[in-house]
């Protein structure tokens with residue numbers, strides 16, 4: 001089987017996250033979920049949440065689904081890189097994404113969410129697409145939607161075609177040749193940390209020389225920006241008039257009118273260039289003349305992350321075969 005679903009930016013002014021419609025249970029309940037290759041729990045806003053923690057999100061009510069089954073005695077609790085988090089209990093039910101159905105998928109129902117989830121009314125939950133070793137359900141950890149679907153997929157892959165300020169797609173089980181140009185460059189994935197960890201072969205700032213350097217980082221659809229080693233990031237902002245590393249804004253900022261260089265990264269022999277517009281991420285506050293960069297230092301994060309700002313500059317194949325690999329192509 002295969003599946004194909006839209007990845008829609010949740011904010012009209014800047015790409016902070018993308019959500020995808022997912023139907024749960026019988027009769028179908030449709031929620032808008034954030035597909036996150038940086039985590040491995042499928043959790044949803046649910047009827048088990050105090051109403052004070054729900055502010056416009058769609059909820060999944062297992063007691064309204066004839067196919068829902070409580071996973072007795074199981075619970076989950078997750079904290080993300082940005083400090084947000086949620087916890088709750090677990091049901092299994094049918095889950096469908098873009099025509100692809102998984103029966104008895106673990107659906108982690110939130111009983112508590114952190115304030116940043118309550119205030120983000122466009123996200124009704126997450127679909128973790130990381131490796132199932134990261135799943136937080138206890139006492140028996142559960143498989144991701146992708147791992148459950150894999151045996152029924154034409155090919156054990158999913159692809160991300162994220163776009164700048166417009167809807168893209170997540171495909172499951174096939175590689176759509178119409179979505180990319182040239183060849184796909186595949187590199188090995190180290191899944192031991194539970195993420196899609198892969199080696200990048202180096203970088204260039206604007207039209208400058210390419211610096212060959214092996215950078216280990218993760219492909220993370222659930223992270224808005226790109227986080228790289230300080231040496232690379234300072235080399236980039238040295239080319240930006242008026243750029244400073246702002247403690248108050250928590251990263252590199254610059255005058256919104258500044259001309260930004262592009263940023264090119266290598267995957268094997270291939271080169272991918274992030275347009276300047278993607279790197280001029282957003283005003284620090286609505287209407288401000290100070291803008292926040294789409295490339296930031298990973299020193300505070302502890303891991304290099306190729307988030308949406310990089311992913312939307314390419315077509316990316318997450319190959320869940322044995323061994324796993326990741327493929328990057330121009331588009």
Ligand SMILES: CSC[C@H](NC(=O)[C@H](Cc1ccccc1)NC(=O)N1CCOCC1)C(=O)N[C@@H](CC1CCCCC1)[C@@H](O)C(=O)OC(C)C
Pocket residue numbers: 016017034036037038039079080081082083084116120195220221222223224225227292301305
């Ligand atoms: C440096 S890692 C931080 C990363 N979070 C982010 O990238 C959040 C995502 C977000 C979207 C919508 C609303 C609110 C927040 N954005 C963020 O921190 N931003 C601040 C800088 O400007 C861009 C927006 C993160 O925690 N990613 C999570 C998934 C994410 C999905 C949205 C809800 C919050 C959790 C996950 O990918 C993860 O933890 O990755 C690990 C490996 C770092």
